[in-house]
Amino acid sequence: MTASRHDRPRGAGIAYRYSIHDEIMQHRDRIDLLEISTEDYIVRERRLGADAEMRLLGEALDQFPGVAHGISLSLGTVEPPPEWYLRATNRFLEDSGLRIFSEHLAFHSVDGNDLTMFLGMPFTEESVRWIASKYEAVKASLGRPFALENVTYLFPVPHCPLDEAIFFRRICEETDASLLLDVTNLFNNSQNHGYDVGEFLDRYPLERVSQIHLAGGFLTDQGTWEDSHSEPVMEPVWELYEEVIRRTNCEIVILERDSKFHPFEKVVADVDRAREVFWRCRDAEADFVPKDPFHGVADSLISLNPDVPEFAQLKGFQRAMMARITSGDYRAFYAEDPQRAAADVGLTDETWRKRLAHCDLGSMDRLAKSWTAILKQEDEVQSAYESSEWAAWAELLDEPDTVASQ
Numbered sequence: 045m046t047a048s049r050h051d052r053p054r055g056a057g058i059a060y061r062y063s064i065h066d067e068i069m070q071h072r073d074r075i076d077l078l079e080i081s082t083e084d085y086i087v088r089e090r091r092l093g094a095d096a097e098m099r100l101l102g103e104a105l106d107q108f109p110g111v112a113h114g115i116s117l118s119l120g121t122v123e124p125p126p127e128w129y130l131r132a133t134n135r136f137l138e139d140s141g142l143r144i145f146s147e148h149l150a151f152h153s154v155d156g157n158d159l160t161m162f163l164g165m166p167f168t169e170e171s172v173r174w175i176a177s178k179y180e181a182v183k184a185s186l187g188r189p190f191a192l193e194n195v196t197y198l199f200p201v202p203h204c205p206l207d208e209a210i211f212f213r214r215i216c217e218e219t220d221a222s223l224l225l226d227v228t229n230l231f232n233n234s235q236n237h238g239y240d241v242g243e244f245l246d247r248y249p250l251e252r253v254s255q256i257h258l259a260g261g262f263l264t265d266q267g268t269w270e271d272s273h274s275e276p277v278m279e280p281v282w283e284l285y286e287e288v289i290r291r292t293n294c295e296i297v298i299l300e301r302d303s304k305f306h307p308f309e310k311v312v313a314d315v316d317r318a319r320e321v322f323w324r325c326r327d328a329e330a331d332f333v334p335k336d337p338f339h340g341v342a343d344s345l346i347s348l349n350p351d352v353p354e355f356a357q358l359k360g361f362q363r364a365m366m367a368r369i370t371s372g373d374y375r376a377f378y379a380e381d382p383q384r385a386a387a388d389v390g391l392t393d394e395t396w397r398k399r400l401a402h403c404d405l406g407s408m409d410r411l412a413k414s415w416t417a418i419l420k421q422e423d424e425v426q427s428a429y430e431s432s433e434w435a436a437w438a439e440l441l442d443e444p445d446t447v448a449s450q
């Protein structure tokens with residue numbers, strides 16, 4: 045593997061979206077680096093409808109150093125990592141030449157149902173051990189360590205012995221993972237779940253932070269912060285960002301924005317501000333060591349067994365929680381006889397059953413509603429795709445593995 049501009053991305057940049065390709069290229073002197081969402085290129089329907097041959101992406105990566113960010117691994121789920129995901133991500137990283145990768149420390153997919161919204165992990169030792177084993181398996185498959193991102197979660201799982209800061213610390217003790225600290229997610233969670241962010245940072249493993257995310261959201265009528273990626277970064281998040289930059293050796297900062305791109309000047313103004321803080325606190329000439337060195341691709345996935353008794357209750361909890369969100373029949377069953385409904389998916393331990401029983405009902409209800417909307421939207425996307433010329437074209441592709449279908 046030869047040296048590449050993607051070995052040592054450094055500074056503050058923006059999450060690349062092909063819809064703002066031209067704007068990004070026009071502002072290249074105000075953006076240090078790009079973060080590429082692998083999802084846009086490894087999911088057939090998304091890639092074929094946008095930048096099928098990765099021509100725009102190639103143009104962007106000729107101009108900017110880049111890092112890759114995945115979204116559909118569901119690292120926390122007590123199931124093996126999806127084969128299609130590993131195969132397609134490996135292929136994408138090879139094709140794009142990107143070296144640095146990150147994913148989320150959360151779960152969102154169980155028994156084939158993908159919520160596409162992150163659920164917070166139960167902060168327990170079982171979760172630590174499961175995440176550590178699965179991280180090692182994914183690392184071996186991708187041939188590189190990767191960074192783990194904290195997510196915004198609707199509710200914390202109750203009755204857990206650890207909190208999020210210690211949970212991350214324990215995972216860092218068990219693995220060589222670095223951390224992507226999403227400062228906006230941290231701010232949102234501290235506001236929404238009522239904890240002190242300074243005290244959190246004192247206990248969180250700041251020494252492992254290699255990347256930062258910044259994004260803007262809004263305050264809902266219910267008084268909670270929404271992680272919408274649609275607004276300018278909030279003032280308290282800027283303060284937190286500067287503190288994190290000062291207290292870590294982080295070298296990669298990414299502004300995430302998914303909508304309201306225009307006027308682009310307003311978006312790039314947030315990148316200006318992130319860069320100003322970054323370069324004020326960093327030595328531009330420093331000879332630093334990248335936090336995610338490339339190790340070469342491993343031959344095979346190391347053994348990972350989600351069926352051992354050690355993980356049975358965590359798995360049962362996840363299956364029951366997902367069934368309560370995605371199935372009206374299971375909800376009725378659970379309402380009538382929670383003990384039997386829990387046992388039906390392998391959840392027998394009293395403490396774990398209590399965790400499930402006391403999860404925030406309003407949030408569960410909200411997730412159930414959004415699941416119904418997701419199913420409807422998936423149907424619409426699928427029928428639009430099937431009737432498009434892209435579907436016919438995809439059939440003719442020589443290499444069916446080039447883009448995987450989720």
Ligand SMILES: [Fe+2]
Pocket residue numbers: 113148193
């Ligand atoms: Fe993310």
Ligand SMILES: [Fe+2]
Pocket residue numbers: 193226257300
């Ligand atoms: Fe993020």
